Amino acid sequence: MAMGSCGIRGGAAARRHAAMLGIGTANPTGVLVPQDVFAENLFRVTNSDHLPELKEKLKRICEKSGIEKRHFHLTEETVAAHPELLDRELPSLDTRVDMTADAVPKLAQCAAAKAIAEWGRPAADITHLVFSTYSACQAPSADLRLAALLGLRPTVSRTMLSLHGCYGGGRALSLAKELAENNRGARVLVACSEMTLVCFGAPDGGNIVGHALFGDGAGAVVVGAGPFLDGERRPIFEMVSATQTTIPRTEHALGMRVSGGGIDFHLAIQVPTLVGQNVEQCLVDAFRGAIVDDDDHDGGAAPPPPSPCSGNGNGRWNDLFWAVHPGGRPILDKIDKVLMLEAEKLAASRHVLREYGNLSGATIVFVLDELRRGRSPLPEWGALLAFGPGITIEAMVLRCPR
Numbered sequence: 001m002a003m004g005s006c007g008i009r010g011g012a013a014a015r016r017h018a019a020m021l022g023i024g025t026a027n028p029t030g031v032l033v034p035q036d037v038f039a040e041n042l043f044r045v046t047n048s049d050h051l052p053e054l055k056e057k058l059k060r061i062c063e064k065s066g067i068e069k070r071h072f073h074l075t076e077e078t079v080a081a082h083p084e085l086l087d088r089e090l091p092s093l094d095t096r097v098d099m100t101a102d103a104v105p106k107l108a109q110c111a112a113a114k115a116i117a118e119w120g121r122p123a124a125d126i127t128h129l130v131f132s133t134y135s136a137c138q139a140p141s142a143d144l145r146l147a148a149l150l151g152l153r154p155t156v157s158r159t160m161l162s163l164h165g166c167y168g169g170g171r172a173l174s175l176a177k178e179l180a181e182n183n184r185g186a187r188v189l190v191a192c193s194e195m196t197l198v199c200f201g202a203p204d205g206g207n208i209v210g211h212a213l214f215g216d217g218a219g220a221v222v223v224g225a226g227p228f229l230d231g232e233r234r235p236i237f238e239m240v241s242a243t244q245t246t247i248p249r250t251e252h253a254l255g256m257r258v259s260g261g262g263i264d265f266h267l268a269i270q271v272p273t274l275v276g277q278n279v280e281q282c283l284v285d286a287f288r289g290a291i292v293d294d295d296d297h298d299g300g301a302a303p304p305p306p307s308p309c310s311g312n313g314n315g316r317w318n319d320l321f322w323a324v325h326p327g328g329r330p331i332l333d334k335i336d337k338v339l340m341l342e343a344e345k346l347a348a349s350r351h352v353l354r355e356y357g358n359l360s361g362a363t364i365v366f367v368l369d370e371l372r373r374g375r376s377p378l379p380e381w382g383a384l385l386a387f388g389p390g391i392t393i394e395a396m397v398l399r400c401p402r
């Protein structure tokens with residue numbers, strides 16, 4: 001594959017690959033629940049204390065989750081005022097849609113304002129918006145509301161990704177890369193905003209793991225390619241190559257479904273194993289697409305991306321930095337094991353899981369933000385991984401410009 005001029009060079013030189021030019025994150029400010037009291041709180045708030053065995057199981061799961069705290073938009077007072085949120089037999093979709101209509105785009109606005117400020121140009125210069133959420137069920141949707149809140153131009157080209165779950169952030173970034181690389185001068189705002197209240201309900205055997213894992217948050221990234229514009233900062237991560245892979249015959253393993261009682265979801269116990277068994281081939285495919293000429297690197301001195309067959313346990317995956325969606329602690333453990341990663345390689349993912357829980361599609365933006373804030377310099381090449389219903393695996397080869 002000829003990719004002659006794809007490297008990002010310093011200063012004002014042209015580049016062809018898209019790059020992340022600003023990153024922002026936000027969480028609801030209202031409710032912060034430490035994981036060690038989550039089960040007690042949930043069972044009290046949902047009047048479920050007559051189910052002590054289920055409560056003990058939730059406590060066991062919380063202890064093993066690798067999570068210390070999570071943020072939520074939904075307050076105890078709101079739950080008390082809306083008993084329909086607790087009983088799946090009662091219609092509650094209208095209530096949930098009303099509650100998220102403003103809250104989801106406003107949370108996205110908080111993250112997007114930070115990303116735009118870092119990017120260094122006015123919001124009106126955004127040409128495309130890609131919005132991903134599992135928490136909005138109406139049209140016009142959260143993308144249009146966010147565009148209005150940010151003062152984007154009426155000509156901004158909007159795309160809404162719904163119910164992609166935890167790979168939504170990876171998909172939105174991949175789409176932004178395509179848009180930026182194929183539309184001269186495009187600046188694409190990616191926004192992912194997730195609120196669990198669309199799924200919230202009294203605990204039962206089916207939703208207990210979701211209760212233990214998921215939290216609320218939003219992430220935003222400004223993506224652009226081509227020559228730098230005045231005021232733009234140096235790119236944070238270059239987006240070199242992206243792939244999407246669906247693991248055959250795993251449709252049953254992860255899913256969400258809109259019902260009159262809210263959004264139902266399921267997470268099969270086999271998910272960590274299925275991701276672990278398939279992740280290395282996805283990485284090999286993504287790196288195969290990322291082979292570039294030495295000439296494309298800054299000053300021509302940087303090494304090329306690792307060869308696609310350099311995994312397979314010979315330790316070369318440790319030459320990379322890693323942005324992995326922390327879908328759950330055992331998923332990170334499996335990836336560590338199959339790729340033989342050194343302990344610190346998934347530190348950013350484990351940090352985000354510990355501090356926020358699984359924020360579905362927004363989580364990957366938190367991981368990217370954490371990575372670039374790290375104290376030690378990153379290796380030049382990196383890999384992004386996100387997983388969700390399908391089972392779908394999004395992989396992207398990243399480069400940290402020197």
Ligand SMILES: CCCCCCCCCCCCCCCCCC(=O)SCCNC(=O)CCNC(=O)[C@H](O)C(C)(C)COP(=O)(O)OP(=O)(O)OC[C@H]1O[C@@H](n2cnc3c(N)ncnc32)[C@H](O)[C@@H]1OP(=O)(O)O
Pocket residue numbers: 057060061062064065072074134165166167196197199200201209210211212213214254255256265267268269270271272327328329330331358360387388389
């Ligand atoms: C105000 C609150 C609001 C919250 C409302 C809820 C909001 C929900 C929002 C839903 C959003 C939907 C998005 C869906 C898209 C998902 C996309 C992804 O992230 S893809 C990635 C999604 N992430 C994942 O799929 C990974 C999730 N899994 C994990 O993180 C871990 O397995 C663990 C923390 C649950 C347990 O740690 P581990 O080391 O495995 O410990 P052990 O082996 O000792 O097991 C302990 C107990 O847990 C049991 N059990 C285990 N798994 C399941 C299960 N799936 N099922 C049922 N049970 C399960 C197991 O049987 C045992 O029971 P017991 O013998 O004690 O009775």
